[in-house]
Amino acid sequence: MKPYIELSYAQVAMAAGLVLINGAISVMLRLDLERRLLIAATCTVVQLLLIGLVLEWVFRVDRWYVVLGMMTVMTVVAGIAATQRTRFRYPGMRSRSLLATWGSSWVVAAIALGAIVRVRPWYTPQYAIPLLGMILGNTLNGVSLGLDRLGGELAARRDRVEALLALGASRWEAAREPVREAVKTGLIPTINAMMVVGIVSLPGMMTGQLLAGTSPVEAVKYQVVIMFLVASGTALGTVSVVLLSYRRLFNDDHQFLDSLLDR
């Protein structure tokens, strides 16, 4: 195994210079994207540098409450981000997204840290933070897609849902199809990713481990673990947020509260 090559800031700057290619394309084709490109490039550098500094500190301090605090901030940001791009919203959607994201990702992260990787102590930041981060990133997508699809399906099938209720259907019977569609939509990206992993692209974490000098077989083992953690976290998060939303939008009297659903 060749030794790991540390990058100087000059080397990082050289890579950043490649963004000029994007700029040139934008100018040549008059895409009018230069300003946005500049902002995006700045965000990339600033956000990553900041998180690098924060992580340096968290790794150095190495205290359970600091790691827990960091994990909480990551989870809250993910839970809120999951509701940012849905076409429909309802009162209480954000808290349900937060609850689903929190519950599912922490359960899976606990299994990963405590039972699978067996990190001792459990809060070792080198493991706890990246593992949770990868679970959260995917759970967020599942929660977001599930919420979006559930709202879309219920809005599009409003009349059918109501017709079923009028014929004696329970709230579950009336909502079953939209709920199933929503859960399916949330799970598909993960399943697709699992099918092509390693063939179409090498996952980021595995690439990172390879660059850091880990043997490919070791890196693959970790990647397999991660794929399954991500798949289960996404599944739990999507099902939770869809069921929590269903319970909010259908009351105990088997009525569909469609007026709560806002575009």
Place this chain on the structure above:
Amino acid sequence: MANGPAIEAVGIGRRDPRRGADGWLIRGVDLVVHPGDRLGVLGPSGAGKSVLLRAVARLDPIDEGSIHWQGREVLGDGVPAYRRQVIYLHQRPALMEGTVEENLQYPFTLRAHRGRTFDLARVEAILHRLGREAGFLAKNARDLSGGESQLVGLVRALQLDPRVLLLDEPTASLDPVATEAVEGLLGDWLADRPDERALVWVSHDADQARRMTDRRVFLRAGGVAPEENV
């Protein structure tokens, strides 16, 4: 059931959920339906006729009052069982994907109708009365006109043997011939078991209301105007 009221709605009030505290759509409305009743709900557009009918069907939450079925308040898990007996028929009934026959079979997959089966001969007989022949069952629901959808909605409800039909302008999209057929069918349906069945009919058409109902409730601006008995 012959003695007491089938449905008793007491002091029904519903607010517009988007307007909040003062946005009452209907308020203080009482409605009693006895077996054998042919009750008309009349009033100008926006008076709250559909709101009342939907509330009585327990399809929408109410903010005041209560609804009783055979003396018991309709709540919680009793609601689907109630809706099996008291079916609300929308002006434009929503149909599922698939053929007319599949639409008519669908309700039998619901728990509330467990143990009962789709009766093709009976459905064909009802459709025949409505001027539709057996080939109609194979039509795709997507290809139906508004009037045909309304007929399918009606047959889908009738085949379930409800006790009470809450009809929200059930002939709004029909031509005069089909309207007459529907009126005749519903009149016979009620006359068949007057000690068990009842109709509540929302209509804009005063002549139809006179033909199809014996007792009428007038709504104005979300409240009941004095009842007119004929």
